[in-house]
Amino acid sequence: MKQALVDDTEDVSLDFGSEEELAFPKAKIRHPLATFFHLFFRVSATVTYVCCDWFSRSFGGCFVTVLLLLSCDFWSVKNVTGSLLVGLRWRNQIDEDGKSHWIFEARKVSPHRPTATEAEVRIFWLSLIICPVIWIVFFFGTLFSLKLKWLALVTAGISLQAANLYGYVLCKMGGERDISKVTAGFLSHTVLPTASPRDFQKPGPAGLEMHKH
Amino acid sequence: MAKAVESSGELGTTSPRPLMRDLKAVGKKFMHVLYPRKSNTLLRDWDLWGPLILCVTLALMLQRSSVDSEQDGGPQFAEVFVIIWFGAVTITVNSKLLGGNISFFQSLCVLGYCILPLTVAMLVCRLVLLAEQGPINFMVRLFVVIVMFAWSIVASTAFLADSQPPNRKALAIYPVFLFYFVISWMILTFTPQ
Numbered sequence: 001m002k003q004a005l006v007d008d009t010e011d012v013s014l015d016f017g018s019e020e021e022l023a024f025p026k027a028k029i030r031h032p033l034a035t036f037f038h039l040f041f042r043v044s045a046t047v048t049y050v051c052c053d054w055f056s057r058s059f060g061g062c063f064v065t066v067l068l069l070l071s072c073d074f075w076s077v078k079n080v081t082g083s084l085l086v087g088l089r090w091r092n093q094i095d096e097d098g099k100s101h102w103i104f105e106a107r108k109v110s111p112h113r114p115t116a117t118e119a120e121v122r123i124f125w126l127s128l129i130i131c132p133v134i135w136i137v138f139f140f141g142t143l144f145s146l147k148l149k150w151l152a153l154v155t156a157g158i159s160l161q162a163a164n165l166y167g168y169v170l171c172k173m174g175g176e177r178d179i180s181k182v183t184a185g186f187l188s189h190t191v192l193p194t195a196s197p198r199d200f201q202k203p204g205p206a207g208l209e210m211h212k213h
Numbered sequence: 214m215a216k217a218v219e220s221s222g223e224l225g226t227t228s229p230r231p232l233m234r235d236l237k238a239v240g241k242k243f244m245h246v247l248y249p250r251k252s253n254t255l256l257r258d259w260d261l262w263g264p265l266i267l268c269v270t271l272a273l274m275l276q277r278s279s280v281d282s283e284q285d286g287g288p289q290f291a292e293v294f295v296i297i298w299f300g301a302v303t304i305t306v307n308s309k310l311l312g313g314n315i316s317f318f319q320s321l322c323v324l325g326y327c328i329l330p331l332t333v334a335m336l337v338c339r340l341v342l343l344a345e346q347g348p349i350n351f352m353v354r355l356f357v358v359i360v361m362f363a364w365s366i367v368a369s370t371a372f373l374a375d376s377q378p379p380n381r382k383a384l385a386i387y388p389v390f391l392f393y394f395v396i397s398w399m400i401l402t403f404t405p406q
Contacts, residue, residue: 064269
């Protein structure tokens with residue numbers, strides 16, 4: 001899927017008419033490496049956890065592998081893909097007198113910097129939200145099937161994934177205190193893109209691909 | 214405690230953080246644990262990567278090699294993990310309830326990094342266990358574990374003691390003592406089957 005997106009060279013403006021998009025190369029994915037790694041670690045952690053019985057009988061090996069993948073995912077999403085794909089960053093800072101501050105930053109949209117494409121933003125947010133949900137499902141799965149030795153790993157998975165989700169949601173909210181407004185905005189722009197009249201002026205494979213999801 | 218400071222748009226750049234900087238920070242903290250002195254490094258720039266690495270290393274080394282695939286080291290592995298993290302969280306909650314002015318993650322960071330001497334003890338014990346079993350073997354391991362246990366306590370109190378009000382220091386340090394004692398006990402009583 002990703003390969004098709006990268007190879008696509010159609011002249012398509014994905015966010016339906018923003019001027020700044022036209023100023024920059026019209027690739028579907030401007031940061032292919034970052035997008036790839038954003039998805040790779042999360043997906044392979046989930047897949048390894050599910051399929052570990054097929055790979056090896058060693059509990060410790062599987063545990064460590066999944067934990068390693070989860071840690072790589074946490075680090076890369078927090079430090080790299082967040083700022084590259086959506087221009088957000090969150091961190092903790094301890095100042096001189098020992099007080100701890102959580103800092104949430106959002107990059108100002110400027111005409112001189114290429115922002116990420118809609119596809120990248122969508123990939124970022126969807127995978128950020130879906131993965132913790134999957135791990136919560138795993139949590140209940142292990143709890144009810146009484147495979148309690150996996151509980152520690154699943155708890156670690158949930159905490160690492162949910163931490164990033166929470167951090168970025170707080171970044172996105174910015175000064176907005178009302179979570180429902182943010183959710184509504186997110187749903188309308190990212191999950192269910194609404195068609196505008198200009199949409200029909202530029203049909204193309206890209207337009208079809210988006211509505212397929 | 215912690216408050217969100219939002220600077221949306223003030224910073225024009227949210228550039229990716231380099232990996233080497235984080236690795237160097239972890240390495241620096243390990244050095245600070247090995248040579249504990251009054252310094253703010255562990256506290257100011259906390260991270261939990263070091264504790265994670267140490268915890269996993271310790272859990273891997275404390276695995277028993279077992280013939281039976283049912284007990285494939287599973288419970289022991291997860292046990293160590295849970296003891297370390299749950300123990301650290303409990304100590305942190307305790308110190309916060311006693312009125313300490315250290316943040317949650319800072320405390321976890323210090324407690325986790327100070328497991329380093331005990332991890333070294335585990336390594337040494339495993340090497341010593343390759344030799345012939347016997348009372349001398351046990352005495353050597355006991356000595357190593359006691360020294361490393363003391364090292365862990367000294368390192369963690371050097372960082373944590375200041376954050377407590379003076380009349381509560383003993384109450385705050387006692388759980389730390391217990392925590393490292395349990396880990397030392399697990400290390401000392403480890404025998405590969």
